[in-house]
Amino acid sequence: MKAELIAVGTEILTGQIVNTNAQFLSEKCAELGIDVYFHTAVGDNEKRLLSVLEVASKRSELVILCGGLGPTEDDLTKQTLAAFLGRKLVFDEKAMAKLDRFFASRPGRVRTPNNERQAQIVEGSQALQNPAGLAVGGLIEQAGVTYVVLPGPPSELRAMFTESLQPLLNQSSQQLYSRVLRFFGIGESQLVTILADLIDKQTDPTLAPYAKVGEVTLRLSTKANSQEEADFRLKQLEEDILQRDKLREYFYAYGEENSLVQTVAERLVEKNKSIAIVEQGTGGLLQSEVSLALTGQPYFSGGQVIGQLGTESGRCSEEADGIREELQADLGLAVSVLIKSESTEDNVLAKVYIALASTSGISQKEVDLGGYSWQHIRQLACLQALDFVRNTL
Amino acid sequence: MKAELIAVGTEILTGQIVNTNAQFLSEKCAELGIDVYFHTAVGDNEKRLLSVLEVASKRSELVILCGGLGPTEDDLTKQTLAAFLGRKLVFDEKAMAKLDRFFASRPGRVRTPNNERQAQIVEGSQALQNPAGLAVGGLIEQAGVTYVVLPGPPSELRAMFTESLQPLLNQSSQQLYSRVLRFFGIGESQLVTILADLIDKQTDPTLAPYAKVGEVTLRLSTKANSQEEADFRLKQLEEDILQRDKLREYFYAYGEENSLVQTVAERLVEKNKSIAIVEQGTGGLLQSEVSLALTGQPYFSGGQVIGQLGTESGRCSEEADGIREELQADLGLAVSVLIKSESTEDNVLAKVYIALASTSGISQKEVDLGGYSWQHIRQLACLQALDFVRNTL
Numbered sequence: 069m070k071a072e073l074i075a076v077g078t079e080i081l082t083g084q085i086v087n088t089n090a091q092f093l094s095e096k097c098a099e100l101g102i103d104v105y106f107h108t109a110v111g112d113n114e115k116r117l118l119s120v121l122e123v124a125s126k127r128s129e130l131v132i133l134c135g136g137l138g139p140t141e142d143d144l145t146k147q148t149l150a151a152f153l154g155r156k157l158v159f160d161e162k163a164m165a166k167l168d169r170f171f172a173s174r175p176g177r178v179r180t181p182n183n184e185r186q187a188q189i190v191e192g193s194q195a196l197q198n199p200a201g202l203a204v205g206g207l208i209e210q211a212g213v214t215y216v217v218l219p220g221p222p223s224e225l226r227a228m229f230t231e232s233l234q235p236l237l238n239q240s241s242q243q244l245y246s247r248v249l250r251f252f253g254i255g256e257s258q259l260v261t262i263l264a265d266l267i268d269k270q271t272d273p274t275l276a277p278y279a280k281v282g283e284v285t286l287r288l289s290t291k292a293n294s295q296e297e298a299d300f301r302l303k304q305l306e307e308d309i310l311q312r313d314k315l316r317e318y319f320y321a322y323g324e325e326n327s328l329v330q331t332v333a334e335r336l337v338e339k340n341k342s343i344a345i346v347e348q349g350t351g352g353l354l355q356s357e358v359s360l361a362l363t364g365q366p367y368f369s370g371g372q373v374i375g376q377l378g379t380e381s382g383r384c385s386e387e388a389d390g391i392r393e394e395l396q397a398d399l400g401l402a403v404s405v406l407i408k409s410e411s412t413e414d415n416v417l418a419k420v421y422i423a424l425a426s427t428s429g430i431s432q433k434e435v436d437l438g439g440y441s442w443q444h445i446r447q448l449a450c451l452q453a454l455d456f457v458r459n460t461l
Numbered sequence: 462m463k464a465e466l467i468a469v470g471t472e473i474l475t476g477q478i479v480n481t482n483a484q485f486l487s488e489k490c491a492e493l494g495i496d497v498y499f500h501t502a503v504g505d506n507e508k509r510l511l512s513v514l515e516v517a518s519k520r521s522e523l524v525i526l527c528g529g530l531g532p533t534e535d536d537l538t539k540q541t542l543a544a545f546l547g548r549k550l551v552f553d554e555k556a557m558a559k560l561d562r563f564f565a566s567r568p569g570r571v572r573t574p575n576n577e578r579q580a581q582i583v584e585g586s587q588a589l590q591n592p593a594g595l596a597v598g599g600l601i602e603q604a605g606v607t608y609v610v611l612p613g614p615p616s617e618l619r620a621m622f623t624e625s626l627q628p629l630l631n632q633s634s635q636q637l638y639s640r641v642l643r644f645f646g647i648g649e650s651q652l653v654t655i656l657a658d659l660i661d662k663q664t665d666p667t668l669a670p671y672a673k674v675g676e677v678t679l680r681l682s683t684k685a686n687s688q689e690e691a692d693f694r695l696k697q698l699e700e701d702i703l704q705r706d707k708l709r710e711y712f713y714a715y716g717e718e719n720s721l722v723q724t725v726a727e728r729l730v731e732k733n734k735s736i737a738i739v740e741q742g743t744g745g746l747l748q749s750e751v752s753l754a755l756t757g758q759p760y761f762s763g764g765q766v767i768g769q770l771g772t773e774s775g776r777c778s779e780e781a782d783g784i785r786e787e788l789q790a791d792l793g794l795a796v797s798v799l800i801k802s803e804s805t806e807d808n809v810l811a812k813v814y815i816a817l818a819s820t821s822g823i824s825q826k827e828v829d830l831g832g833y834s835w836q837h838i839r840q841l842a843c844l845q846a847l848d849f850v851r852n853t854l
Contacts, residue, residue, distance in 0.1 A: 075500075078669065079669065079671060080483075080484075080487070080500065081487055081497045081498065081499075081500065082487055082488070082491050082497070082682075083483075083484045083485065083486075083487030083488030083489075083490075083491060084671070084680070084717070085484070086479060086480075086481055086483075086484045087479075087480060087483065087484075087500070088479055090473075090476075090479075090480065090502070091473075091476045091478070091479045091480075092476065093476070094473070094474055094475055094476030095475070095476030096476075097476075098475050098476060104474045104475070105474065105503070105504060105506075105509060106474075106501065106502065106503055106509070106513070107468075107473065107474065107480070107500070107501065107502035107503075108499065108500065108501050108502075109483070109499065109500035109501075110498070110499055110500075111498060113498075116498060116499070119520070120499070123516060127512070138649065138672070139649065139650035139653065140649065140650065140653045140660070140670055141653070141657070141660055141661065142660075142669070169808060170808070170831065173803075173808065173810055173831050174829070174831045175829075176829070177648055177651070178648075178650075178651045178654070180650050180651065180654045182650050182653065182654065183650050199807050199833070200807070200833045200834070201833065221672075223833075276477065342768075344768075345766075347745075350749075351748055351749050351751075351752025351753060351761065352740075352745035352746070352747070352748030352749035352752060352764070352766065353745070353749040353752075353753075354745070355744055355745030355748075355749075355766045356743075356744050356745035356746040356748075356749040358744075359744025359745060359746075359766070359768070360744060360746075360835075360836060360839070363835045363836075364835070366768075366769075368744065368768045369768040370765070370766045370767045370768030370769075371745070371765070371766045371768075372763070372764070372765055372766070373738075373745065373748045373752070373763045373764045373765070373766065374763045375737070375752075375761045375762040375763030375764075375788070376759075376763075395768070442753075442756045442757070443753060443756075446753070
């Protein structure tokens with residue numbers, strides 16, 4: 069299926085925001101075996117959007133529009149698509165009911181007629197509900213072309229795509245199947261060097277490394293007729309990768325979203341262990357991440373944030389044991405960051421002390437870190453602490 | 462001048478990379494007073510690129526192409542533009558000399574005929590030298606349309622734009638000047654309703670609202686011959702906006718990057734006040750943000766994270782006062798989130814208790830919040846707490 073993406077929003081054309089939706093949708097389409105041949109961005113302008121729809125309708129079978137579904141006057145994607153297709157806008161009942169619930173539970177918020185435009189769809193569309201916002205999306209076919217309308221805010225677009233649109237598009241026989249391997253403790257260039265021969269000769273499955281803060285992911289992809297067929301090929305490649313050098317040690321999880329903190333949270337739940345945390349120099353970032361990953365679970369016992377930076381000392385193990393006792397948790401984790409004096413503005417050097425206390429004793433670790441900024445060092449220190457917990461558990 | 466951007470590269474269409482060049486070029490064009498009306502991305506495919514050039518040549522006066530200037534077979538931007546304009550490719554002497562120097566100083570590197578393609582330009586072009594790479598760019602006018610070719614790697618594109626292209630484009634006397642107003646505590650649709658007449662009749666200055674998590678920004682822009690001229694017009698519009706309803710109360714800062722936590726951090730520094738924080742139900746998020754905004758400053762005294770969610774009670778003021786005393790801070794801030802029982806999966810309802818203690822007493826506040834997820838509620842609760850501190854300081 070030939071597809072193209074149209075992002076609507078003047079803020080893209082003035083450079084206020086980056087069109088990250090195009091990347092997300094392109095990746096998802098690739099996974100579904102849909103070929104995306106064009107991206108377009110156009111402003112909140114009816115005439116120009118109409119001209120873009122005119123071009124798109126002649127060259128593509130699937131046209132995905134995103135943005136311009138909000139409550140303001142300049143949000144005109146649905147109106148313009150309706151005009152282009154010679155249809156009118158109608159209210160979607162489910163979206164209206166959601167709007168009603170939203171305003172009923174927020175007595176302070178003023179409901180305006182503009183809000184109700186968010187619950188409209190092009191007549192004849194299949195509505196796409198919005199799990200993360202008020203604007204409803206839609207899908208409609210006319211003259212052999214399928215038009216899809218999605219909201220602009222990335223959190224809403226992603227949720228709507230995954231929950232409402234993907235099941236409708238998922239009909240091609242050959243699909244792209246992927247498996248993401250996540251590594252911590254090894255750099256991208258080192259990983260790529262170890263895998264150079266595989267990367268050079270790749271055709272199918274393909275292999276794409278990607279560096280994130282403090283970790284590297286490796287996406288293995290293959291086009292196949294079934295999950296089993298894909299699993300067979302991807303499993304072979306994965307085995308070939310993990311048996312090289314020490315890669316199996318650096319590998320910690322599968323999945324695009326499955327971060328180190330998620331992995332640790334799952335282990336805590338599995339092993340039925342609660343954790344309390346003391347942070348010095350990371351300002352609450354570690355607790356913020358751990359508590360979010362443990363949302364709805366009783367395994368984060370709370371903790372302490374120490375305002376000053378860490379100092380050269382062995383206080384971490386006492387802190388870890390202390391917080392464990394104080395908050396009656398199964399585990400006490402302490403992390404302390406000491407910034408080294410030779411740090412410069414764009415090259416921050418730090419020493420990180422980590423200690424993990426349990427009923428059976430205390431284990432600890434020191435790591436030297438280098439980062440581009442203070443925020444970068446904080447993130448790396450948290451990852452080190454999480455990796456330490458993962459290895460100890 | 463009406464302009465559009467065309468990015469060439471299959472890696473954009475498969476979602477492997479984000480088209481950040483489009484944002485950079487859009488921002489730069491806006492600063493130069495050039496109106497960008499379209500962005501397009503197309504793959505490394507001659508036929509499709511020709512069709513995109515066909516459309517662009519009819520609607521724009523300036524067409525900026527980027528990407529596809531590299532040494533590999535699939536890099537075909539210059540060849541395709543030459544074919545489109547009915548011209549041939551010729552070697553640029555300066556670029557060839559640079560290629561010679563490059564390979565002379567790297568005896569190990571093998572020079573192939575493909576490398577020399579990087580030194581070609583469309584016949585009749587003005588060459589744009591590349592301060593950060595080997596591929597030369599170009600600018601050519603034909604039939605009233607100016608075509609520009611830039612390299613794809615962002616570091617090369619940025620350097621070439623700034624050093625070689627910008628001086629050629631910088632001929633317009635009028636530039637775009639902007640001012641961003643930030644509001645907290647008011648929804649986008651409510652703000653837009655209050656400003657409906659201004660938004661409807663806008664020509665210059667223009668007014669663009671943008672909703673972020675928990676806040677709304679309003680970008681005021683005008684084309685002017687000088688900063689003074691722009692300031693005069695933007696100031697007038699700003700006054701007109703802020704005197705409406707209670708908008709002055711909701712307004713808290715200027716600037717694209719100047720978030721609520723930044724504003725609070727600046728106030729703390731200005732007033733020389735340190736702050737200690739207790740969080741219940743926000744898991745350390747508030748301390749993580751405050752400590753980051755106060756990096757390098759001695760005003761974050763540390764705090765506590767309570768693992769369980771908040772309960773219906775007035776404990777917040779005791780907590781705020783307690784942490785202030787314990788950590789000997791000037792201010793003690795406590796925030797506690799209680800999730801209401803009628804919450805559903807996509808509509809989380811919460812009550813947030815906030816208390817701020819200082820030597821002169823304790824002030825407190827309760828707010829009802831609704832959000833799409835637990836993470837959303839955490840963010841909103843932190844913003845409420847920050848807004849309370851901002852108003853109290």
